[in-house]
Amino acid sequence: MEIQLLFFGITTDIVGVNKMKYTLKEGATVGNLKKLLIAKYSALKNINDFAIAINEEYVKDTTIITKNDIVAIIPPVSGG
Amino acid sequence: MEIQLLFFGITTDIVGVNKMKYTLKEGATVGNLKKLLIAKYSALKNINDFAIAINEEYVKDTTIITKNDIVAIIPPVSGG
Amino acid sequence: MNITSEEFFKRQTTLSEIGNEGQQLLQKAKVLVIGCGGLGSPIAIYLATSGVGTLHLVDFDTVSVSNLHRQVFFKTEDVKKSKAEILASEVKKRAPFTNVSFTDKAVTKNTVLDLISNFDVIVDGTDSLSIKYLINDACVLLKKPLIYGSLYKFDGYVATFNYQNEDGSFSCNLRDAFPKIATDIPNCEEAGTLNPIVGIIALLQVNEVLKLITKTGILLVNQLLIYNALENSQFKMKLRKNDSIHIEEIFKNSDYLETYCETQDASLLISASEFLKIETKNSTEVVSVLNHTDALIPFKVHQKIPYRTFNAEDFNPDYDKKYVVICKKGITSYDVTLKLKEKFPQLTIFSLVNGIDNY
Amino acid sequence: MNITSEEFFKRQTTLSEIGNEGQQLLQKAKVLVIGCGGLGSPIAIYLATSGVGTLHLVDFDTVSVSNLHRQVFFKTEDVKKSKAEILASEVKKRAPFTNVSFTDKAVTKNTVLDLISNFDVIVDGTDSLSIKYLINDACVLLKKPLIYGSLYKFDGYVATFNYQNEDGSFSCNLRDAFPKIATDIPNCEEAGTLNPIVGIIALLQVNEVLKLITKTGILLVNQLLIYNALENSQFKMKLRKNDSIHIEEIFKNSDYLETYCETQDASLLISASEFLKIETKNSTEVVSVLNHTDALIPFKVHQKIPYRTFNAEDFNPDYDKKYVVICKKGITSYDVTLKLKEKFPQLTIFSLVNGIDNY
Numbered sequence: 060m061e062i063q064l065l066f067f068g069i070t071t072d073i074v075g076v077n078k079m080k081y082t083l084k085e086g087a088t089v090g091n092l093k094k095l096l097i098a099k100y101s102a103l104k105n106i107n108d109f110a111i112a113i114n115e116e117y118v119k120d121t122t123i124i125t126k127n128d129i130v131a132i133i134p135p136v137s138g139g
Numbered sequence: 140m141e142i143q144l145l146f147f148g149i150t151t152d153i154v155g156v157n158k159m160k161y162t163l164k165e166g167a168t169v170g171n172l173k174k175l176l177i178a179k180y181s182a183l184k185n186i187n188d189f190a191i192a193i194n195e196e197y198v199k200d201t202t203i204i205t206k207n208d209i210v211a212i213i214p215p216v217s218g219g
Numbered sequence: 220m221n222i223t224s225e226e227f228f229k230r231q232t233t234l235s236e237i238g239n240e241g242q243q244l245l246q247k248a249k250v251l252v253i254g255c256g257g258l259g260s261p262i263a264i265y266l267a268t269s270g271v272g273t274l275h276l277v278d279f280d281t282v283s284v285s286n287l288h289r290q291v292f293f294k295t296e297d298v299k300k301s302k303a304e305i306l307a308s309e310v311k312k313r314a315p316f317t318n319v320s321f322t323d324k325a326v327t328k329n330t331v332l333d334l335i336s337n338f339d340v341i342v343d344g345t346d347s348l349s350i351k352y353l354i355n356d357a358c359v360l361l362k363k364p365l366i367y368g369s370l371y372k373f374d375g376y377v378a379t380f381n382y383q384n385e386d387g388s389f390s391c392n393l394r395d396a397f398p399k400i401a402t403d404i405p406n407c408e409e410a411g412t413l414n415p416i417v418g419i420i421a422l423l424q425v426n427e428v429l430k431l432i433t434k435t436g437i438l439l440v441n442q443l444l445i446y447n448a449l450e451n452s453q454f455k456m457k458l459r460k461n462d463s464i465h466i467e468e469i470f471k472n473s474d475y476l477e478t479y480c481e482t483q484d485a486s487l488l489i490s491a492s493e494f495l496k497i498e499t500k501n502s503t504e505v506v507s508v509l510n511h512t513d514a515l516i517p518f519k520v521h522q523k524i525p526y527r528t529f530n531a532e533d534f535n536p537d538y539d540k541k542y543v544v545i546c547k548k549g550i551t552s553y554d555v556t557l558k559l560k561e562k563f564p565q566l567t568i569f570s571l572v573n574g575i576d577n578y
Numbered sequence: 579m580n581i582t583s584e585e586f587f588k589r590q591t592t593l594s595e596i597g598n599e600g601q602q603l604l605q606k607a608k609v610l611v612i613g614c615g616g617l618g619s620p621i622a623i624y625l626a627t628s629g630v631g632t633l634h635l636v637d638f639d640t641v642s643v644s645n646l647h648r649q650v651f652f653k654t655e656d657v658k659k660s661k662a663e664i665l666a667s668e669v670k671k672r673a674p675f676t677n678v679s680f681t682d683k684a685v686t687k688n689t690v691l692d693l694i695s696n697f698d699v700i701v702d703g704t705d706s707l708s709i710k711y712l713i714n715d716a717c718v719l720l721k722k723p724l725i726y727g728s729l730y731k732f733d734g735y736v737a738t739f740n741y742q743n744e745d746g747s748f749s750c751n752l753r754d755a756f757p758k759i760a761t762d763i764p765n766c767e768e769a770g771t772l773n774p775i776v777g778i779i780a781l782l783q784v785n786e787v788l789k790l791i792t793k794t795g796i797l798l799v800n801q802l803l804i805y806n807a808l809e810n811s812q813f814k815m816k817l818r819k820n821d822s823i824h825i826e827e828i829f830k831n832s833d834y835l836e837t838y839c840e841t842q843d844a845s846l847l848i849s850a851s852e853f854l855k856i857e858t859k860n861s862t863e864v865v866s867v868l869n870h871t872d873a874l875i876p877f878k879v880h881q882k883i884p885y886r887t888f889n890a891e892d893f894n895p896d897y898d899k900k901y902v903v904i905c906k907k908g909i910t911s912y913d914v915t916l917k918l919k920e921k922f923p924q925l926t927i928f929s930l931v932n933g934i935d936n937y
Contacts, residue, residue: 067730072731072909075870099889101913108757108760109756115813116815116816133755134760135707136730138705138729138771139613139617139706139728147445153551155525156527157447181557182551185401188401189397190456195457197456218369218409219258230648230771234731234772236732236808237772265773268646268648268650268773269773284586285585285586287672289627291672295674312654312655411592411593413593413788414627415624415784415788416781418777418781422777423774425777426772426807429772429774436808436809437808449794451803
């Protein structure tokens with residue numbers, strides 16, 4: 060199934076874009092997605108410290124992703 | 140049919156809210172809606188100088204409104 | 220102290236989107252800021268400290284006390300001084316790589332073309348509707364990009380108008396959103412505002428200028444962005460070119476003078492002092508048309524008819540009474556008074572001038 | 579000059595949402611601003627000119643030249659002076675109804691509780707992740723609302739944390755979005771930014787403070803707002819309380835010291851000067867992992883493998899070559915170097931330290 064990924068903060072730099080289409084197996088969880096992303100972009104290894112939102116709502120690793128979901132990868136930022 | 144109205148600038152003051160549900164006849168145009176709004180809120184008499192957007196797109200008086208459209212009433216503003 | 224531009228702009232040039240190349244584009248850019256008030260003053264300072272090389276500031280006005288809450292680059296000691304002059308001196312104190320100059324005269328139809336012709340980007344920080352159209356039309360005539368900003372209370376508007384596309388065509392301008400200068404907008408008095416939305420709009424304008432000059436990011440072209448500070452909501456209206464508008468002709472035939480409020484018919488008005496004399500009489504019937512029916516009102520109210528649901532058809536007139544219609548500013552109450560007088564010509568009815576705010 | 583508060587705040591009190599009542603709430607409010615840099619300096623000035631009655635400013639740092647492009651209330655003459663002190667004096671020059679004081683010392687675990695205990699609202703304008711957690715946790719312990727702001731390059735974050743609801747419960751805080759202090763964030767060096775997004779985030783924070791004190795509009799509670807300046811896009815992430823977090827315990831057990839960048843293995847690194855010596859040799863194979871394949875690179879590149887699509891499986895190693903992997907900052911290139919070395923342990927491969935930026 061296809062989903063949309065959004066990237067914020069440092070993850071935009073790591074991935075090189077701020078959004079992309081992404082294909083995922085039906086029934087995949089947020090935890091599964093995190094693992095796939097780390098495998099592809101090893102600089103995302105701290106993704107477990109980042110917030111993940113599906114359709115603008117904070118979600119846990121166990122949340123199941125569904126088709127066309129907009130999944131945002133939101134790292135902490137520290138500038139001021 | 141039901142639509143959603145959004146108000147900006149001075150129109151928020153005139154109408155007293157910044158959004159509301161509104162019921163309109165099927166097939167009504169933007170021009171029809173303007174007339175209905177003037178009849179209800181006479182202080183909107185300059186509505187012909189305002190911009191109207193349907194689903195975030197500028198529209199003309201002849202545009203037909205459809206169910207669940209979000210219609211925004213956007214007056215000019217002049218503060219600086 | 221020896222300040223180098225490398226050190227000053229280090230945190231910008233480190234961005235891959237800017238780099239030394241982008242910094243040089245800023246250094247070479249000539250930007251005109253018209254209006255040095257709530258919008259114009261942060262615009263000038265943030266543009267200069269970003270490294271815009273040439274900046275010209277225009278404002279005919281002097282600083283007044285009621286400006287200070289939102290025009291934060293003016294200090295109490297600046298009251299009665301020229302805004303453009305003070306702002307230029309504030310720029311000099313913090314932007315060693317900017318050549319700043321100013322004009323302390325109003326922009327008019329006679330001066331506008333000369334004024335803008337030497338600049339690459341024009342920024343509108345004025346607070347007059349007719350001058351906004353004058354600037355817009357002049358930018359279209361001279362093919363200059365215009366960074367537009369304006370606001371009403373908590374709603375701020377921003378756009379980049381008349382930007383030249385690669386194919387030579389130009390993006391939408393103010394008249395594609397609002398073809399003519401609206402006359403008769405109900406409230407001409409200054410509506411008031413809180414300072415953050417003024418600053419936010421100013422900085423969104425600065426952001427447009429920097430994106431435009433450094434060719435970074437996505438400009439707000441062919442759209443009007445509206446930010447509402449009470450709800451932190453952002454609305455973008457997509458615009459389309461209106462081919463029926465001929466700005467050259469409009470410019471020729473317009474004088475761009477201020478339009479004024481509709482004048483209210485004095486025979487339908489009652490002043491606060493007159494109202495004070497009759498408000499406790501039995502024959503006086505006070506009608507509030509405030510939409511918030513639980514708003515505090517500093518006198519006795521006999522009827523509450525929210526303006527939102529008001530309908531002259533539903534009104535039962537008592538011809539023995541003297542009606543006084545009240546609202547916050549005297550605009551909607553006047554409107555209701557007009558309608559009731561039209562429907563019931565024999566009725567004795569008045570609108571409280573300038574509303575509760577002036578009571 | 580005799581300046582009255584009526585005249586100064588006229589454009590605010592005229593708003594029905596504020597009025598004299600709202601203005602008095604501001605006058606009575608005590609606000610603490612921690613951090614007086616890019617966020618803190620406009621925050622302090624705009625809060626003071628809005629009429630916040632008591633303001634305390636905290637920053638241990640002094641003004642440096644590379645601050646000036648975005649910390650626009652400091653002037654070139656202020657370099658090396660205390661930020662908190664200068665900012666307090668700038669407040670005094672423009673806010674006659676604000677009682678301002680300052681502390682020019684760092685906030686630590688030992689001082690934070692005392693510091694915040696006397697204030698109604700705490701505003702975070704700091705630029706250190708661990709201090710942001712320290713402030714957050716202290717606000718939760720002492721039940722203070724916290725107006726949070728931070729940014730990375732073009733992305734700014736804002737929220738109102740730990741706001742007490744009418745039922746006595748508290749809204750989400752920083753740890754509901756990011757439970758622990760992320761260590762090892764790839765880029766610890768200052769990332770750089772343009773000044774408008776810094777100012778926009780500061781003013782969104784000011785806007786939260788004013789809404790909170792005057793009970794106007796809708797606060798950014800139980801959500802994190804993200805504004806992106808390159809695309810003018812706004813994203814709001816809804817948050818939910820994480821009941822597994824016990825801040826009292828965390829506070830007891832943490833030292834809130836800065837976390838540092840992952841240290842890169844020196845045997846996999848090549849410095850710019852060493853690279854200069856070998857870059858033109860036939861045996862040297864330069865691999866760019868920049869995502870923008872048409873980016874200008876100041877030396878010859880033999881292979882371009884965008885980091886985005888890089889896969890160690892697809893790499894064909896030539897063991898006669900000495901590989902140098904390059905990127906902008908030396909972070910992704912190090913990552914690629916690590917992966918290739920892991921897969922091909924016999925490969926001679928280095929990452930260019932600090933990337934092209936440092937070349």
